[in-house]
Amino acid sequence: MTGDPSLHFYEGNAALYAARDRRVPEHQMTRFVERLPVAARILELGCGAGGDSEALLQLGFDVTPSDGSAAMASQAERRLGRPVLVLPFQELAYEAEFDGIWANACLLHVPKGNLADVLARIAKALRPHGRFYASFKTGGTQGTDRFGRYYNRPTRDELAELCEAAGFVGVDIETVSGGAFDGEPTTWLYLHAGVA
Numbered sequence: 001m002t003g004d005p006s007l008h009f010y011e012g013n014a015a016l017y018a019a020r021d022r023r024v025p026e027h028q029m030t031r032f033v034e035r036l037p038v039a040a041r042i043l044e045l046g047c048g049a050g051g052d053s054e055a056l057l058q059l060g061f062d063v064t065p066s067d068g069s070a071a072m073a074s075q076a077e078r079r080l081g082r083p084v085l086v087l088p089f090q091e092l093a094y095e096a097e098f099d100g101i102w103a104n105a106c107l108l109h110v111p112k113g114n115l116a117d118v119l120a121r122i123a124k125a126l127r128p129h130g131r132f133y134a135s136f137k138t139g140g141t142q143g144t145d146r147f148g149r150y151y152n153r154p155t156r157d158e159l160a161e162l163c164e165a166a167g168f169v170g171v172d173i174e175t176v177s178g179g180a181f182d183g184e185p186t187t188w189l190y191l192h193a194g195v196a
């Protein structure tokens with residue numbers, strides 16, 4: 001965690017972040033789960049306070065929640081009543097373990113130069129025909145926000161190219177206008193992809 005400004009923010013503001021008003025991205029979750037087998041094994045990356053893991057558990061999936069911040073993971077543990085892994089993206093080392101990997105608004109903090117490696121780790125962690133979902137902020141250039149969090153801000157084409165290079169197939173990226181924790185109008189990329 002040392003030296004990662006985004007993780008530093010979540011580590012220091014976990015309770016405040018967990019208490020914010022937030023809705024599960026239902027439309028994206030429906031798209032993600034409809035291609036998964038019953039009781040599929042799902043890894044959530046950067047789970048924050050655990051709201052999406054909670055929704056996936058309620059849908060009957062076998063969910064492994066994780067976050068790179070120990071303070072954030074303990075907020076999620078309190079909500080979910082189950083262990084939450086402290087797992088930085090760059091240390092992901094599973095091989096063909098999961099049917100699905102859910103990564104809402106978290107891989108956007110991966111330094112742009114490390115995205116190819118993290119996406120390849122995600123592809124490797126998926127079982128054959130596994131599914132992957134992630135969301136990113138786009139527009140402007142990479143850099144930090146007023147809370148000191150870093151954002152990679154890929155373009156749609158950059159993200160598609162990185163996913164294909166990492167071995168994903170059927171890469172589908174939707175561009176949607178919305179909001180964010182910093183109160184700024186934000187353009188989001190919603191990425192759905194699979195492995196063969």
Ligand SMILES: C[S@@+](CC[C@H](N)C(=O)[O-])C[C@H]1O[C@@H](n2cnc3c(N)ncnc32)[C@H](O)[C@@H]1O
Pocket residue numbers: 004006007010011022045046047048049067068069072087088089090103104105106107109
């Ligand atoms: C914007 S929050 C999103 C939380 C949750 N997914 C949601 O949609 O509400 C980003 C999350 O990513 C986690 N995170 C940031 N950098 C990380 C890293 N390098 N490895 C794992 N998690 C990280 C943070 O601790 C935080 O919980």
